[in-house]
Amino acid sequence: MAKRDIVVIGASAGGVTALKQLVATLPLNFTASVFIVQHVSPHSPSLLPQILTHSGSIKATHPKDGEIIQAGQIYVAPPDHHILIEDNQLVVKQGPKENRFRPSIDALFRSAAYTYGPRVIGIILTGMLNDGTSGMWSVKRLGGVTIIQQPEEALYPSMPDSVLEYVDVDYIVPIADMVDLLNRLTTEEIAGKPQLSVDEEKRMAAEITIAAEENAFDMGILKMGQLSPLACPECSGVLVSIKEGKLIRYRCHTGHAYTAAALLAEVTQNVEEALWKSVRGLEETILLLDQSAEQFAQAGNHKAAEEFSEKARETREKSRSLHEFIYQQKKTLANQP
Numbered sequence: 001m002a003k004r005d006i007v008v009i010g011a012s013a014g015g016v017t018a019l020k021q022l023v024a025t026l027p028l029n030f031t032a033s034v035f036i037v038q039h040v041s042p043h044s045p046s047l048l049p050q051i052l053t054h055s056g057s058i059k060a061t062h063p064k065d066g067e068i069i070q071a072g073q074i075y076v077a078p079p080d081h082h083i084l085i086e087d088n089q090l091v092v093k094q095g096p097k098e099n100r101f102r103p104s105i106d107a108l109f110r111s112a113a114y115t116y117g118p119r120v121i122g123i124i125l126t127g128m129l130n131d132g133t134s135g136m137w138s139v140k141r142l143g144g145v146t147i148i149q150q151p152e153e154a155l156y157p158s159m160p161d162s163v164l165e166y167v168d169v170d171y172i173v174p175i176a177d178m179v180d181l182l183n184r185l186t187t188e189e190i191a192g193k194p195q196l197s198v199d200e201e202k203r204m205a206a207e208i209t210i211a212a213e214e215n216a217f218d219m220g221i222l223k224m225g226q227l228s229p230l231a232c233p234e235c236s237g238v239l240v241s242i243k244e245g246k247l248i249r250y251r252c253h254t255g256h257a258y259t260a261a262a263l264l265a266e267v268t269q270n271v272e273e274a275l276w277k278s279v280r281g282l283e284e285t286i287l288l289l290d291q292s293a294e295q296f297a298q299a300g301n302h303k304a305a306e307e308f309s310e311k312a313r314e315t316r317e318k319s320r321s322l323h324e325f326i327y328q329q330k331k332t333l334a335n336q337p
Contacts, residue, residue, distance in 0.1 A: 001189040004145065005032045005071065006085070006120045007182065008112045010105030010135065012039040012127025014155030016048065018175055019125065023056040023074065025179040030058060032121070032186050034074045035083060035112065037105045039127070042080035049076045065092040077103035082211045084111040095211040096255030097234070099131040099262035106257070107211040109135025114204050117193035118143030121185055123178070126154035130162035130259050137167050137244045138204065143194050145185055147171045147178065162261075166247045199224075203242070207251070216255035225251065232256050233266040275326050282319040286312050 011018055015038045026034075040046045052060035052074060060074035063083065067090045069075075075090060077083035082103050084091040091111075098104035105124070109132065112120045122139035124132045126149060140146050146169045151157035153174045163169060173181060196204070203224045210216045225240030232239055232252035239250045239258075251257040258266065293308035 002119055003189060004119050004121050004186050006112055006116045007032045007034045007123065007186075008109050008120060008135075008139070009034065009036045009123045009125065010038075010109065010127070010132040010159070011036070011125040012105075012129075012131065012156070012159060014126035015039070016051065017155070018149065019048075019052060020055040021175045022125075022178055023052045023058065023060070025176075026056050026058050027179075027183070028057040029072070030182075030186075031071050032182070033069050033071055034058070035077075035085065035108055036060075036074065037077045037083065037103045037108050039101050039103075039105075039131070040079050042102065044079065046076070046079050049074075052076065063090045063092055065090070067092075077108065079103075082107045084108065084208060084212055085115050086111065086208075086212075087115065091212050093212045095213045096216070096257065098211070098257040099129065099259055100266055101131055104211070104257075105132035106135035106138075107208070110138045110204060111208045111211070113138040113142040113144055114208055116144075118190040120144035121147065121182065123147045123149075124160050124163050125149045125175070126156045127159035128156050129158055129265060130261050132159055133162045133166050133259060134244055134247060134249055136163045136169075137247060140167050140170075141194065141200075141244075142196070143191065145170050147173065147181065149178075150174045166245060207257070210251075210255045216251070217253045221251055221255070222253050230263070233263070233270050272326065272330070275322065279319060279322050279326070282315055282322065286315050286319065289315060 038048055049060040049062055058074050060076055062078040063075045069088050069090060080102055081092050082095050084107060098106050109122050120139050122136050122144055124136060136146050146167055148160035148163050148169055150172055151160045154160055171181060206219045206221060222240055225242040228239040228241045230239045234256045235254050237252035237254045239252050242249050242251060249259045250263055289308050289312035293305045296305035296308060
C-alpha cells in the first residue's frame with residue numbers, strides 16, 4: 001500500500017527561524033518530498049534554499065516549472081511564483097495572488113491534496129493572518145494529515161490559530177517534536193482517497209488551474225460560488241463567496257482569492273491609501289490658498305487676501321481632523337481580535 005510521502009509546509013512572519021529549526025532535524029534518509037511556501041518579498045532574490053541546505057542534511061532548491069519530483073528533496077517556492085503539484089511534477093507559475101500573496105500556501109496545499117490525497121502531510125508554522133487555512137482544509141478533506149506548530153511557541157500564532165479554528169487538526173506540536181512525528185507518519189500505510197462531490201471536484205480543479213495562470217473567467221469561476229456584493233480590492237472584479245466547512249472565502253472573476261480576514265486587510269489598506277490621498281489634496285489646496293493670499297496682499301487687495309487666508313485656515317482644520325481620524329482608525333483596527 002501507498003504511504004505518506006508528500007510534506008507541504010507553510011510559513012510567514014518568523015518562518016525562516018522555524019524552518020531552519022525543523023529542517024535541521026530531518027534525517028538524511030528522509031524519504032518524503034518536502035515542499036515549502038515561505039512568504040518573501042517579490043522584488044528581491046531569496047536565499048532560503050541555501051539557508052535551509054546549510055541548516056540540515058537535505059538539499060533545498062527553487063524548482064523550475066515542469067521539474068520532476070524527487071524523493072528526499074526540499075523544494076522552496078521562488079519569490080513571486082506559486083508552486084503547485086501536478087502528477088509527479090512541479091508547476092511554477094505567476095497566477096493570481098491568493099490572500100495577497102504569491103507564492104500562496106493555500107495554492108500549494110490545495111494542489112497537493114487534490115493530486116495525492118491521503119499521501120499528504122500538511123504543516124502550518126508561524127505567521128500572521130490566515131494564508132494556509134483553506135489549504136489545510138483541503139488536505140484534511142482529501143484524507144491527509146494536518147499538523148500545526150504549537151501556537152504558544154510560534155513567534156506569530158495567527159496562522160496556526162486560524163487553522164485550529166476552522167480545521168479539525170490532527171496534531172498540535174512544538175517544532176522539536178515534529179520530525180519524530182513525521183518519521184512515524186511517513187512509515188504508516190494509508191487508506192483510500194475520500195470521494196469529492198462533483199461540484200467540489202470541479203471547483204478545486206479550477207482553482208488549481210487558475211493558480212497556474214489559466215483564465216478564471218473563461219473557466220466559469222463566477223458559477224462556482226455565491227455572487228457577492230463586494231468587489232475585489234486588487235482589480236475591482238466581481239467576487240463570489242466559497243464555503244469550506246466553517247470557512248468563508250472569496251475569489252474574483254480574474255482569479256484573485258481571499259479569506260475574509262485577508263479581504264478585510266486589503267480593503268482597509270485601500271481605504272487608508274485613499275484617505276492619505278485626500279490629505280495630500282487638502283494640503284495642496286492649503287499651499288495654493290496661502291500663495292494666493294500672499295499675492296493678493298502684495299497687490300494691496302487685503303480683503304481678498306483675508307478671504308483666502310480664512311479658507312486656508314478652514315482647510316488646515318479639515319486636514320488635521322482627517323489626520324486624527326486616520327490614526328484613530330488604525331488604532332481601532334489594531335486592537336480588534
